[in-house]
Amino acid sequence: MPMQSCSGSQGQCQTINAVLSRVGDRWSVLVIFTLRDGRRRFNELKRELDISQRMLSLTLRDLERDGLVSRHYHQTIPPKVEYELTDLGQSLRRPVEVLARWAVDNHAAIDAARDAFHSAQDQAGAA
Amino acid sequence: MPMQSCSGSQGQCQTINAVLSRVGDRWSVLVIFTLRDGRRRFNELKRELDISQRMLSLTLRDLERDGLVSRHYHQTIPPKVEYELTDLGQSLRRPVEVLARWAVDNHAAIDAARDAFHSAQDQAGAA
DNA sequence: CAGGATCCGCGTCGATACTG
């Protein structure tokens, strides 16, 4: 029974890992982020996220399955399907926004570090 | 010049997407999480995370390149290399911890939603 | 112990075509 994956006694890593497997991918995060200010239609999300129809479909299905978004089907012509964050999904807004905030605040620093690293590498190569 | 990827006018999505591409993968998050309470040696991380040597190596290299962790090489015999969060890496602790907290708090709800979804599906299939 | 190099399966993702 191999339970010792991460920090051993604490085992928080497994939980994090498991949750990350579910909502940790880029599209899920972005869908949730985009859904933060209300319900959206399928193609609306598709356009705004510039995501393939396949991945959006899969992502939304998984998010619905995991209880993070709810699906509202209007059987009209043409069909109209809207997606909305559930309460559980709403509770993810905070973490996602914290991450988003960090991303916006620090991506410049990352780029700078990257450039510095590459410069150092080039110099080492030249020397 | 196709700049309109996400929310159009806001364009936060691109930034988030870009940052997620860098630090959004599972291993990076877990390494940062594991490094939260101090520096660790290579094989120490390897064991605790149950990660292959290859992925740990790649992950650490990228993390170092992006200025999130620093590498301390002790040229002894046997060699000893320690990794530690930089200030930038430290600043990521908060977002990661918020996410970790959410993961711990809500993974049960996700599992429940999942089970409910599957049950509903099975019933639909049976009916 | 730390980690580079190589090989390779497997899952992910996009493009395309089709349905209701």
Place this chain on the structure above:
DNA sequence: CAGTATCGACGCGGATCCTG
């Protein structure tokens, strides 16, 4: 409009071998 089904390309990630 809102998907599903299929296919093919690509990259992630593990296993293995080798060096310093």
